[in-house]
Amino acid sequence: MRPPGPQARVRLVDVAAHAGVSMKTVSNVVHDNPHVSPAMRARVERSIDELGYRPNLTARRLATGRTGMLALALPEMDQPYYAELARHVAEAAPEFGYRVLMEQTLLSADDEHAAIGSSQNGVVDGILLHPVRLTPEEIGALPRDLPLVLLGESAPPAADHVMIDNVAAARAVIQHLVDAGRRRIAFLGTVVDQLSDATAPRLQGYHEGLDDLGTPQADRCVLVCADYSVEASEAALSRALADGLQIDAVMCREDRFAVGALRALLRAGRRVPEDVAVVGWDDTEPARWSHPQLSSVAPDKRALARAALRLLHERIMGYQGAGRHVLVPHRLVVRASSQPAGDGGDAVDRRTSSRG
Amino acid sequence: MRPPGPQARVRLVDVAAHAGVSMKTVSNVVHDNPHVSPAMRARVERSIDELGYRPNLTARRLATGRTGMLALALPEMDQPYYAELARHVAEAAPEFGYRVLMEQTLLSADDEHAAIGSSQNGVVDGILLHPVRLTPEEIGALPRDLPLVLLGESAPPAADHVMIDNVAAARAVIQHLVDAGRRRIAFLGTVVDQLSDATAPRLQGYHEGLDDLGTPQADRCVLVCADYSVEASEAALSRALADGLQIDAVMCREDRFAVGALRALLRAGRRVPEDVAVVGWDDTEPARWSHPQLSSVAPDKRALARAALRLLHERIMGYQGAGRHVLVPHRLVVRASSQPAGDGGDAVDRRTSSRG
DNA sequence: GGGAAGTTTTACAGCGCTGTAGCGTCGGCC
DNA sequence: GGCCGACGCTACAGCGCTGTAAAACTTCCC
Numbered sequence: 111m112r113p114p115g116p117q118a119r120v121r122l123v124d125v126a127a128h129a130g131v132s133m134k135t136v137s138n139v140v141h142d143n144p145h146v147s148p149a150m151r152a153r154v155e156r157s158i159d160e161l162g163y164r165p166n167l168t169a170r171r172l173a174t175g176r177t178g179m180l181a182l183a184l185p186e187m188d189q190p191y192y193a194e195l196a197r198h199v200a201e202a203a204p205e206f207g208y209r210v211l212m213e214q215t216l217l218s219a220d221d222e223h224a225a226i227g228s229s230q231n232g233v234v235d236g237i238l239l240h241p242v243r244l245t246p247e248e249i250g251a252l253p254r255d256l257p258l259v260l261l262g263e264s265a266p267p268a269a270d271h272v273m274i275d276n277v278a279a280a281r282a283v284i285q286h287l288v289d290a291g292r293r294r295i296a297f298l299g300t301v302v303d304q305l306s307d308a309t310a311p312r313l314q315g316y317h318e319g320l321d322d323l324g325t326p327q328a329d330r331c332v333l334v335c336a337d338y339s340v341e342a343s344e345a346a347l348s349r350a351l352a353d354g355l356q357i358d359a360v361m362c363r364e365d366r367f368a369v370g371a372l373r374a375l376l377r378a379g380r381r382v383p384e385d386v387a388v389v390g391w392d393d394t395e396p397a398r399w400s401h402p403q404l405s406s407v408a409p410d411k412r413a414l415a416r417a418a419l420r421l422l423h424e425r426i427m428g429y430q431g432a433g434r435h436v437l438v439p440h441r442l443v444v445r446a447s448s449q450p451a452g453d454g455g456d457a458v459d460r461r462t463s464s465r466g
Numbered sequence: 467m468r469p470p471g472p473q474a475r476v477r478l479v480d481v482a483a484h485a486g487v488s489m490k491t492v493s494n495v496v497h498d499n500p501h502v503s504p505a506m507r508a509r510v511e512r513s514i515d516e517l518g519y520r521p522n523l524t525a526r527r528l529a530t531g532r533t534g535m536l537a538l539a540l541p542e543m544d545q546p547y548y549a550e551l552a553r554h555v556a557e558a559a560p561e562f563g564y565r566v567l568m569e570q571t572l573l574s575a576d577d578e579h580a581a582i583g584s585s586q587n588g589v590v591d592g593i594l595l596h597p598v599r600l601t602p603e604e605i606g607a608l609p610r611d612l613p614l615v616l617l618g619e620s621a622p623p624a625a626d627h628v629m630i631d632n633v634a635a636a637r638a639v640i641q642h643l644v645d646a647g648r649r650r651i652a653f654l655g656t657v658v659d660q661l662s663d664a665t666a667p668r669l670q671g672y673h674e675g676l677d678d679l680g681t682p683q684a685d686r687c688v689l690v691c692a693d694y695s696v697e698a699s700e701a702a703l704s705r706a707l708a709d710g711l712q713i714d715a716v717m718c719r720e721d722r723f724a725v726g727a728l729r730a731l732l733r734a735g736r737r738v739p740e741d742v743a744v745v746g747w748d749d750t751e752p753a754r755w756s757h758p759q760l761s762s763v764a765p766d767k768r769a770l771a772r773a774a775l776r777l778l779h780e781r782i783m784g785y786q787g788a789g790r791h792v793l794v795p796h797r798l799v800v801r802a803s804s805q806p807a808g809d810g811g812d813a814v815d816r817r818t819s820s821r822g
Numbered sequence: 823g824g825g826a827a828g829t830t831t832t833a834c835a836g837c838g839c840t841g842t843a844g845c846g847t848c849g850g851c852c
Numbered sequence: 853g854g855c856c857g858a859c860g861c862t863a864c865a866g867c868g869c870t871g872t873a874a875a876a877c878t879t880c881c882c
Contacts, residue, residue, distance in 0.1 A: 121838060132862045137840065145860055167588040168533065169838035171524045172867050179567075187556060190752065193549035200543060200570045209589070211535075212568045214556045232523040232868090233565070340755055369755045376757060396546065396752030399696055399725045401732060477868060488832045493870065501830055525868035528837050588838090 120163045129157035140165060176235055180422065183213035183225035183239040190365070190394035192240070195261070198415035199238065206423045208235070219243035226252050236422045241265075242307070257425030259418045263308040268433045270421040274409045274440040276308065280315020281322075282442050283361050283389050283407060288323055290450045292359035292387055295320070296331040296350075298343060298371055299363035309363050312391065316361060331355060335367060343370025344377075351378045358386055359448070365390035365397035368404050372447070387448035402446035413438040476519045485513035496521060532591055536778065539569035539581035539595040546721070546750035548596070551617070554771035555594065562779045564591070575599035582608050592778045597621075598663070613781030615774045619664040624789045626777040630765045630796040632664065636671020637678075638798050639717050639745050639763060644679055646806040648715035648743055651676070652687040652706070654699060654727055655719035665719050668747065672717060687711060691723060699726025700733075707734045714742055715804070721746035721753035724760050728803070743804035758802035769794040 122140075126133045131154060138146050139154040146154075157163075171177050182199050184192040196212070203210050211234055215221035222244045225237060236257035241249060241264045250266030258269060265271035287295050297316045299309040313332065320330055333350055335342040343366065351374060360375075362368040368390030372382060380386045382402055390397050393408030417436045478496075482489045487510060494502050495510040502510075513519075527533050538555050540548040552568070559566050567590055571577035578600045581593060592613035597605060597620045606622030614625060621627035643651050653672045655665040669688065676686055689706055691698040699722065707730060716731075718724040724746030728738060736742050738758055746753050749764030773792045 119838095122840095123838080133838090134840080134863080135861060138861090141840095145858095147860065150860080165588075166528075166838050168524060168527045169588070169867090170840075172522075172528050172869090173838080173840040175867075177524065182568075186553065187543075188546070188549040188553040188751070190544070190546070190549075193544040193546075196549075196568070197542065197544040197570065200568055201572075210568050212538075212552070212556055212566050214553065216557075232521075232525070366755075373757065395544070396755060399722075399752060400755065401729065401757065475868095478870095479868080489868090490833085490870075491831060494831090497870095503830065506830080522868050525837090526870075528839090529868080529870040531837075 119166070120161045122163070122165070125154065125157050125161055125163045128161055129154045171232075176426075177233060178208055179211050179234045180208045180419075181211045181213050181225065181234045181237045181239075183215050183222065183237060185215050185217050185240065185242050187212060187214055190396050191392040194394060194411055195240070195415060198411050199419065202412070202415050202419050206419050208419070208423075215239075215241075215243075217242060219248075223248075223252065226254060226256075226258060235426045238418055238422060257422055259422040259425070261414065261418055263311060265435070266433070267435075270425065270434045270436075272414055272418045272421065272436045272438060274407075274414070275437050276311035277315040277318065279391075279407045279440050279442070280312045280361070281319040284316060284319030284323070286405075286442055286444065287359045287361065287387055287389065287448065288319075290387060290448060293325075294329050294331070294357045295325075295359040295361060296333055296347075296355070296357045297363075298333045298335065298347060298360050298367045300338070301334050312363055331357060335363075335370075338364070338366060340366050340370040340373070343367035344373045345370075347371050347374035348377060351375075351380070359388070360386060361389045363391055365392050365394045365404060365406055367391075368397065368406070368447070369400055372400055372402075372404075383447055383449050389442075389448050393443055398445070400447070402449075405442070405444045405446075405448040408441050408443045410439045410441075475522070476517045478519070478521070481510070481513050481517055481519045484517055485510045527588075532782075533589060534564055535567050535590045536564045536775075537567045537569050537581065537590045537593045537595075539571050539578070539593060541571050541573050541596060541598050543568060543570055546752050547748040550750060550767055551596070551771060554767050555775065558768075558771050558775055562775050564775070564779075571595075571597075571599075573598060575604075579604075579608065582610060582612075582614060591782045594774055594778060613778055615778040615781070617770065617774055619667060621791070622789070623791075626781065626790050626792075628770055628774045628777065628792045628794060630763075630770070631793050632667035633671040633674065635747075635763045635796050635798070636668045636717070637675040640672060640675025640679070642761075642798055642800065643715045643717065643743055643745065643804065644675075646743060646804060649681075650685050650687075650713045651681075651715040651717060652689055652703075652711070652713045653719075654689045654691065654703060654716050654723045656694070657690050668719055687713060691719075691726075694720070694722060696722050696726040696729070699723035700729045701726075703727050703730035704733060707731075707736070715744070716742060717745045719747055721748050721750045721760060721762055724753065724762070724803070725756055728756055728758075728760075738803055739805050745798075745804050749799050754801070756803070758805075761798070761800045761802075761804035764797050764799045766795045766797075 122133050122136050125136045131150065135146065135150065136154050139151050180203060182196060184196060186192055187196055200210050213225050215225055222239065222241045225239050238259050238261065240261040244264065246264050246266040250268055260269050260271045263273055263276065284295065297313055299313055300307060333346045335346045347370065360371045362371055368388050371388050375382055375386050382388055388404065390404045390406035393406040397404040397406055417438050421434055421436065478489050478492050481492045485492065487506065491502065491506060492510050495507050536559060538552060540552060542548055543552055556566050569581050571581055578595065578597045581595050594615050594617065596617040600620065602620055602622040606624055616625050616627045619629055619632065640651065653669055655669055656663060689702045691702045716727045718727055724744050727744050731738055731742050738744055744760065746760045746762035749762035753760040753762055773794050777790055777792065
């Protein structure tokens with residue numbers, strides 16, 4: 111099977127002939143360029159309408175060298191956090207004049223590598239990548255021939271990069287839990303074996319927050335999940351509880367882990383939040399579906415998307431300077447899962463934003 | 467700010483000069499075309515490597531008229547069902563030789579309209595659209611100058627179209643609930659005011675299923691949600707329960723409504739599944755996070771994505787025939803939320819697939 | 823040794839658009 | 853009145869690749 115030949119479309123030259131002007135004048139009208147008299151503009155516009163002309167974007171691209179497209183490379187587009195991020199990027203991109211090409215890296219270093227490498231050549235003007243496997247060193251070492259902006263925690267100093275202040279956010283979680291009377295707070299995360307993992311700064315904030323409060327090491331507890339699933343999280347906490355772990359709060363590396371924690375606690379007969387408070391991370395919509403509704407660290411995803419687009423746009427427009435590292439605001443959304451006992455009611459926003 | 471000029475890249479002609487052959491021969495080597503002697507192939511490949519040549523996709527597109535890209539137009543990419551669908555499309559598209567451009571229609575008829583209209587001109591080879599606002603009539607009346615395949619329930623006969631057999635699936639839900647001893651089954655859906663809404667066939671299946679069983683109209687109950695949110699669903703069922711509605715099962719138009727139903731039932735003091743069974747629709751991952759875990763109608767999303775891609779690919783390759791309407795398999799995944807009392811344990815798959 | 827038949831390679835004209843250079847024309851100003 | 857600059861528009865050469873037609877080269881056979 112071969113594709114059929116391109117059906118005869120109306121071209122710029124056809125409009126020009128119909129209006130009795132040069133191609134360039136038509137082009138100027140299409141682009142609202144100056145130096146076109148109103149009369150001429152009207153005449154050309156009429157021809158455009160009559161002929162139903164629509165510019166061929168590919169040809170324009172070849173001529174200008176710009177594609178007006180961006181690649182958005184995310185690990186898994188069906189994970190709520192990434193899906194929400196994608197939505198914000200898709201919504202904001204048109205404002206910067208771009209369309210979004212989706213790329214899925216599926217938690218694979220090779221795919222992340224490929225997303226940066228210009229297999230893209232001539233397809234997109236720039237790349238938005240959220241790496242989870244490549245380390246900052248690896249990213250820094252890669253030849254980059256397209257503007258690149260990184261999302262998440264893994265970024266070499268030389269690259270543009272947008273994230274929230276994870277350490278501050280984690281400390282705010284600790285503060286909130288302690289304010290609510292919690293004393294034995296566990297951290298539920300992943301093995302911190304890769305610099306690219308967001309667990310590290312969050313765990314750091316956990317420790318710093320507890321340090322400030324003078325909490326002894328004995329009252330701390332870091333639990334490790336085998337992977338990023340609800341099941342792994344449930345298993346990790348269940349095992350710890352069965353082993354006699356005594357806690358009155360769990361702070362989780364992400365919402366999915368918090369969901370797993372809720373399950374483990376339910377199964378172990380602990381009440382949430384009366385016996386144990388639970389706080390998640392990312393404030394994804396499905397986490398609000400849980401019962402009790404989940405408290406969570408909420409990155410300003412809209413701001414994240416816009417900041418990343420702005421940085422990328424500037425690069426595409428020729429900015430050649432040093433890597434910029436932008437912190438976008440976040441807040442801690444307190445819901446039922448970490449409410450002090452007897453303090454029911456709706457969500458309370460404790461804003462703890464930061465800027466960089 | 468203006469973009470910098472294109473940095474000097476290696477072009478086909480450069481490789482040709484370096485290898486001392488014609489451009490076309492280089493092109494043939496790049497494309498693995500026949501009629502190139504092994505010696506010549508080796509020589510050209512060496513030049514390609516030495517120069518680091520990478521073809522310019524835009525130029526190729528202009529020359530061939532094909533872009534190798536598809537638009538995937540979905541209402542909201544952060545809704546779990548659409549996010550999961552997007553993931554499957556993104557994963558399968560490369561096998562058909564396409565990349566995926568994301569388009570978000572945000573529940574707006576205008577945006578759906580725009581997705582079909584070729585503002586796209588020259589950007590994509592075809593369009594995958596899941597309409598929720600445009601009616602089949604409206605879609606049928608639209609001028610289509612690009613191959614189009616529709617997902618979901620809203621499709622005119624003339625267009626290619628992929629979905630599951632909603633009526634059969636709904637009947638299977640009824641059968642399952644009745645088998646589990648349920649007698650008063652409510653349907654939780656939306657106002658059926660638009661043909662484009664998926665509620666209609668599901669509601670039809672609900673009635674047909676109950677008709678077969680001779681269930682009197684008095685034992686049926688159709689609840690209407692104001693919009694697609696968990697809150698609207700919770701409110702609708704809560705109100706009905708407060709008004710004295712007596713039911714032992716709820717079948718929901720989608721998982722979000724089922725989550726809302728779980729909340730309403732919990733709030734009203736009804737146990738799930740002991741007092742009331744709940745079944746959702748779409749089998750999205752977050753629904754498996756609920757407690758109790760949600761039974762749900764699971765469309766084979768992978769098959770859905772592949773079937774749609776296949777139809778679209780055939781259109782792009784020149785198929786001109788009548789609209790094809792493909793039914794992909796689905797199954798009912800039974801989990802705790804609709805388990806017969808005392809019948810705990812893991813999920814059981816009741817397969818009820820259909821083909822068309 | 824001369825063609826026929828087939829294979830390999832080349833030359834070049836597009837694909838549809840934009841950027842640049844340049845040509846008239848007009849008005850303003852010394 | 854003549855010159856200059858600004859304006860409005862045109863002509864045309866690319867952008868980098870592919871498809872076609874034809875040339876060049878082999879091979880094979882009589």
